[in-house]
Structures are given as C-alpha cells and as structure tokens.
Amino acid sequence: MLIRDTLSLTFSALQSARARTSLMLVAMAIGVASVVVLTSLGEGARRYITDEFASLGTNLLIVLPGRSETSGGSASMFMSDTTRDLTLDDARALLRSSHIRRLAPVNVGASQLSWRERSRDVSVFGSSHDLLEIRHWTMSEGKFLPPLDMDQASPVCVIGVKLRRELFGNNNAIGQWVRLGDRRFRVIGVLATEGRTVGIDVEEVIVIPVASAQALFNEASLFRIIIEAKDRDAIKRASEFVKRTIRDRHQGEEDITLVTQDAVLATFDNIFRSLTYTVAGIAAISLAVAGILIMNVMLVSVSQRTAEIGILKALGASQRQIITLFLCEAAMLSLVGAFIGLLIGQGCSWLIGYFFPDITMGAPLWAVGAAIGVALITGLLFGAMPARNAARLDPVLALARR
C-alpha cells in the first residue's frame, strides 16, 4: 500500500466520524497544553531565581563572621562565645591572594538621614570603592565612593534613587551636605535603579566609606566581606585561601562561614529543575488519560466498523495493512492533537508572560519535544490494542453481521 493512500484512507475515516475525532483531539490537546504551560511556568520560575542570583555579581564569595553550617547551625555556635570579629585587617589580609580580583568589606546599620527639614530612616552600607564593580551596580548621577584606603574615613556618601527623590525632590543632590546620625556627609553620587536584586533595595540605601560607618556605629566588626574571585575556576582556591588566612589570623580557629554564589545558585537551580520535572510528570498524567480515551474511542470505532474491516479483508488487506491503517489513525490524531495543544499551551504561556512580565515564560525545548513524543507514543500504544483487534477480526463474521 502506498503511503499516500494509507494517509488518505485514514484521513477520510477520521473525517467521517467528526464528533469522535474532535473529542480525541480535544483530549490530546489538553494533555499537551498542560505539559507545555506547566513546564514553562516551572522554567520561568527557575530562570527568575537564577537571574536574581546572577544579578548579585559574578564569581562571588561571601565571608560571614561566625561558624555556621548550612544544615541549621552547629550547636557550638550557640554554646560558646569564641567567635572573633571579622575586621578590616582580615579583609586587607585577604587581598594578598592572586585568586581574588577585588573585595569589599561591608558594614550595615540603620540611622536617620536628613537634609534641611526632611528626614527619614535609612539602612546604611559601609563599604569601599570596589563594591560598585562587585555588585554590578551603576550610577545615575555623580560618582561612587572614591578608592580610599579601607580604614580611611571620608565624609562622602552615595544614595539610592528613591532616597534622592524623597529627600531632594527637584533640587540638585550632588554636592549637598546631608546629616546621617550625628555626622555630616556630602552626596557625591546617586545609584541607578536596578531591575531587581535579592536582599537589599538599592533604591533606598545609603553607602558611605566603611571606616566612616565603623565610626558612626562605633562598631569595629564587619558584617561581611564580599569577594570577587578572578574567574570561575579560582573560586575554590580563593575560598581555600580565605579559610587558611582567617584561621592563621584567628589563632587557629576557622570561625567564619563561606557562602559561594555558585553553591546557592546550583541549589536553587536544582530545586526548580526538579520542580519542573515534577510538574511535567503531573501534566503527563493528563496525556495518559488522553491515551486511554483514544483507546476507548478506537475500540468503539473498531466495533462500529467491523463490516468495513471485513470488506478490506475480503478485498485482500493483510493483517499488517489493517494494523497500519488503525495505528496511522491513532498517530494522526495524536499528532494533530499535540499540535493544537502546543498552540494553546504557547498561547497560555504568552498570556501569563504578558500579565506577569517578571517571569520569562517559554517551555523548554525538551518539554515541547517530550510532549509531542509522549502524545505520539500514547496514541500508538493505546491504539495498538484496537488495531490488533481489528486485524484479528474474522472476515466471515464481520461480513455476516448486518
């Protein structure tokens, strides 16, 4: 039998049973559409999270004072009080490594910021010139902190764009003197709005030199040290170096916690990837249901078409040809259904993406391929039994029934 004839016979069979055909198409389409929508949701969430973390900077290594395990913290952390402060000297010592490109000590606190009669509470970041590069921030006006020595205080500050708006309105901010706590600082720059970033709101922050912050809060200990490694490969050696150096400086105790950005990212990536798989698996159930519907409807179709099958056999159709015809029907249904489902799924994804622009929607290619593949396989698998039943039909009985 020619392929063209097989297809046209199949097509005319499907066309002559419109209700049955459209029912099966709908079932298949729903199955495939749900796989597409759910996986693109999962993928969107994964991308959202990983982008968030990537926007923190690249190849980052964060040093926190105190030893804590990611598994909830060791008992000793709460029992003993031997934690030493992380100091500027520690930070300076770390700069000696060739694996570390730059680092920024960070001190945080809260204080009151005021200009003329306006004032508000702000979070204060004490840091250094390199923080700008490390965090991939950009300036909208002026300059960032000057490259001072770490322990050199300077009465300058950089503010977030929202602070600038609230405090200065239409006035020029650059060069103005503001009061922060009991000290005065001159505004030298305004940070640009970031698309998004985890943890802190760049729009509402004020950044001053770390030594100034230490004086302001009367606190010598650092909140953390943010390190940018030379490249991806250097992260491991850099963290070795950090541990060794701090241990040497802290009388043999490794009382810091190192968080690598990669580890955090990988964890989230894994969580969301398995989430996507799970969701896809759940959606695949609807594909299986569609398959069972196809089987059911095809069994009915075989029993309704016994006479036709009998004729085909009497005219010299082999069992294989009859199986081929019925499987071809199942395959055509699955593929067309899958295609419709794909369109619906992409449409829904697009709609979700339109209303929630933060989430980059879009089903991963593997999910699209898998959905079509699974649809085809379910169709063939569940079409196999009806097809075999048809092929085994006794032509004498099939033709006798009237």
Next chain:
Amino acid sequence: MIRLNNIHRIFEVGDQQVHALNDVNLEINDGEYLSIMGPSGSGKSTLLNLLGLLDRPTSGEYILNDRKITTLSDDQQTELRRDQIGFVFQFFHLVPRLTALENIELPMVLAGISPAERRQRVEKILDAVGLEGRAHHKPEQLSGGQRQRVAIARATIMQPSVLLADEPTGNLDSVSGAEVIEVLEGLNRQGITLIVVTHDAALGGRAAREIKMVDGRIVNDINNAKARA
C-alpha cells in the same frame, strides 16, 4: 482450476459440533458458470467462503490453479485472495464514506498500484458496468442496482480468475437484479469463473452447472448445458 478433495468444515457452537461441510469433493474448470443451491444451513455459504479463502477447512485439500491453498500462510492466502478472487455480496458491502470510484479502487490501493494506472483501469471498468457519470457518488446516492454494479466493478478490477457471488440479486428488485445478472454473465463469457450462491431457483437454473447441497453434502451436480443440448 479449482479442486476440493474431502473437505470437512466443523464449527464449534457451544459444546455442539456443527458439520457445515461434510466430505465435499468438487472440481471446477476455468471459465465455468456454476450455481450452488440449497436450503439455508446447507453449507453453501461456508463453501463459498472457503473457496474465497475467507475460511479454512477443518480437514481436506483445496487446490486453486495448481497451488495447494491449504498449506499456505495467512499472508500468502491474503495475497491470493486479492489477486485471484473477487467477491460480490448480497448487501453490496461498499464502504459508505468512499465514493464509487474510491470503492472500486480499494483492491488496487491495497495492492499498491500507482494512482495513474488505477485511474485508467477504473475508467475502463466504469464503462463496462454502465456507471459512467456516477464515479463521484457516495453509495447512499446510488440505487441498489448501481451499488451492486459498483461492487462487481470492485470485485473484478484486479482481473481475478474466480468471481464469487453470494445472493447477488437477493436485495434487488427484479429489473435491477436482471441487469446485475447480465453484467455477471457477461464477465463469465469473457472467461472468468463465475460461482453464484442462491436460493432463487430461476437464477440458479441459468448457470451451466448447478450444484445442490443438503446438510453439508453435495447431493446433486447437474450439467444444464448438456441437458439443454
């Protein structure tokens, strides 16, 4: 040539055995016109199905054109059925969703014959059975006689050596029945072996050779041609 030797066909119905064919011996030459008559349940349809390779005997030997059919595989039988045997049924058995032309094409489609050659052959045969202009009608748009002529065209499109007709006029009025018989006998005159199963004594009597069956046995084998002569 067809030869049946000691053919038995036994059906199991519940725990009962039905002896549908009981030691049938028959020889049919190429180009013969044969009718098989008998009351219902006499085994004439079973015999026809067996001759048409739709059924296998329980025991015995069937030789068609010097080939031992009884030892062939299913696929070989299917191929032989497609190329050597044409069926005409009482209820026409056309595929309702296909047009007359598509119905006639079916055996050639199954045989994998190219569309160009199919068209040629169909055109020729539509003329022969008097269905010009009806090619694109669905069976439901055709009269009974026309439907049966489509069925005959379909049965003979592969130029089989044997044409089997099961009550071909059983569902037709006398005028269209006569037309159908005319077509069938015309084909027989061109050399095809025509075997007709019927209740109708008048129809059975037209055949050159008349076989009567009772209870699965051939009880009478009359050569009308000789009697007429």
